[in-house]
Amino acid sequence: MIPVQPPSGFPTRRPPPGRHKSRPHPPRESLERAGPAPLRRVLICIPAFNEEHRLPATLRSLADTLPGGADVVVVSDGSTDATVSIAEKAGVHCISLPINLGYGGALQTGFKYALRQGYDVLVQMDADGQHDAGSIPKLIAPIQQAQADFVVGNRFHKGCPYDSPFVRDVGRRFFASICRCLTGVPLKDPTSGFKALNRRVLELLVRDGFPMDYPDADVFIMLHLAGIRIREVDVMMHRALPGQSMHSGWFHPVRYTAKMLMSIVMTLLRHLGGHDV
Amino acid sequence: MSDQFEETRLPPRQKAWVVTLSCSILYLTLDLVRRRRFREDDSWLWLLVGIITFVLGLHYRLLKRISSLLGIVAPTSTIFFFGQLFLMLLALQSSLRHAALTRAIQVLAQEHSLHLATHHRKQAPGTGRNP
Numbered sequence: 001m002i003p004v005q006p007p008s009g010f011p012t013r014r015p016p017p018g019r020h021k022s023r024p025h026p027p028r029e030s031l032e033r034a035g036p037a038p039l040r041r042v043l044i045c046i047p048a049f050n051e052e053h054r055l056p057a058t059l060r061s062l063a064d065t066l067p068g069g070a071d072v073v074v075v076s077d078g079s080t081d082a083t084v085s086i087a088e089k090a091g092v093h094c095i096s097l098p099i100n101l102g103y104g105g106a107l108q109t110g111f112k113y114a115l116r117q118g119y120d121v122l123v124q125m126d127a128d129g130q131h132d133a134g135s136i137p138k139l140i141a142p143i144q145q146a147q148a149d150f151v152v153g154n155r156f157h158k159g160c161p162y163d164s165p166f167v168r169d170v171g172r173r174f175f176a177s178i179c180r181c182l183t184g185v186p187l188k189d190p191t192s193g194f195k196a197l198n199r200r201v202l203e204l205l206v207r208d209g210f211p212m213d214y215p216d217a218d219v220f221i222m223l224h225l226a227g228i229r230i231r232e233v234d235v236m237m238h239r240a241l242p243g244q245s246m247h248s249g250w251f252h253p254v255r256y257t258a259k260m261l262m263s264i265v266m267t268l269l270r271h272l273g274g275h276d277v
Numbered sequence: 278m279s280d281q282f283e284e285t286r287l288p289p290r291q292k293a294w295v296v297t298l299s300c301s302i303l304y305l306t307l308d309l310v311r312r313r314r315f316r317e318d319d320s321w322l323w324l325l326v327g328i329i330t331f332v333l334g335l336h337y338r339l340l341k342r343i344s345s346l347l348g349i350v351a352p353t354s355t356i357f358f359f360g361q362l363f364l365m366l367l368a369l370q371s372s373l374r375h376a377a378l379t380r381a382i383q384v385l386a387q388e389h390s391l392h393l394a395t396h397h398r399k400q401a402p403g404t405g406r407n408p
Contacts, residue, residue, distance in 0.1 A: 073394075095394040099386050109387045113394060212383060 045110030048127035065133035077106035135235035153194030153235035218263035295334030303327035
């Protein structure tokens with residue numbers, strides 16, 4: 001396990017409550033079922049690339065599960081179909097990237113948006129209907145109770161019917177064990193795309209070092225080395241609705257594994273050189 | 278075996294070719310920079326190649342000396358070696374430039390979209406809530 005040393009200049013203290021008053025939008029209550037602690041502004045960020053068929057169901061499930069709750073932003077990653085118009089018709093915020101930046105690029109755009117609009121918590125979820133909106137309160141609860149900065153939704157537990165293909169499961173276990181060895185955090189599902197993060201994490205992830213393609217295990221290690229408190233909570237996930245996945249194809253697992261291993265090694269080397277993020 | 282490499286001067290015809298080639302590289306590079314078709318940052322490698330070719334063409338002994346320093350028997354192999362080195366450096370420089378440009382495009386695309394989204398948000402402040 002690698003010892004954590006917050007780098008110089010890294011904000012180790014939370015900003016005073018008065019700072020929130022200067023934000024462009026006044027804080028308001030959202031996600032009222034999330035817990036007893038004072039509720040903060042929450043943004044649900046959905047990166048989407050050509051998701052015209054699956055996005056409506058995802059937005060509907062959000063509306064059904066969290067009525068009048070959090071704000072929602074759909075980041076269209078250079079979609080060429082009706083993704084943008086579907087999001088606009090649904091009345092959610094929509095950021096339309098002119099070119100395809102990749103999953104990480106779209107996510108980072110959502111992070112920048114959340115920071116600039118003064119949100120305190122961001123929940124990232126996929127557009128393919130895999131992530132259960134009902135688990136969002138559970139996901140953000142550790143952040144609201146100031147127990148964690150970064151929360152990952154674990155889909156591999158007894159109460160979740162989700163079943164991943166064999167190859168993907170082997171990869172997930174492999175990277176989970178690397179994360180556990182390097183960070184000491186008992187992570188089971190580092191490849192989960194269902195996460196919640198606070199402003200402290202957002203400020204780190206909008207920097208140049210954020211991977212534009214697959215931000216997974218390497219980001220966990222990077223955040224752990226930067227002193228971020230990481231928690232994993234059990235969430236519900238379903239099989240994705242039928243459609244093209246960014247993980248499909250025979251070449252993708254090879255490319256993903258090679259890239260992720262390289263990225264982890266580079267993260268460790270940067271840490272040794274004194275540059276955590 | 279080394280007899281064939283004992284020449285101390287390039288034959289005049291070869292020398293003329295080398296000088297012409299190196300002068301052409303230098304002229305072309307400088308002209309492209311002058312016409313802003315080529316950036317100064319990218320031109321140094323090409324200028325270096327032109328100057329090295331020119332110097333080695335005029336001073337064959339220097340080429341032989343470099344060859345013996347590197348342990349290369351034939352001076353022509355030294356030329357090929359430097360040619361390969363040049364191509365590798367060129368590829369590296371292109372990769373670095375490509376990475377920087379990719380990053381710049383990513384940031385530009387993000388900033389452009391964020392500005393549009395912020396503008397829309399100001400125009401229609403009620404939108405964006407959970408549908």
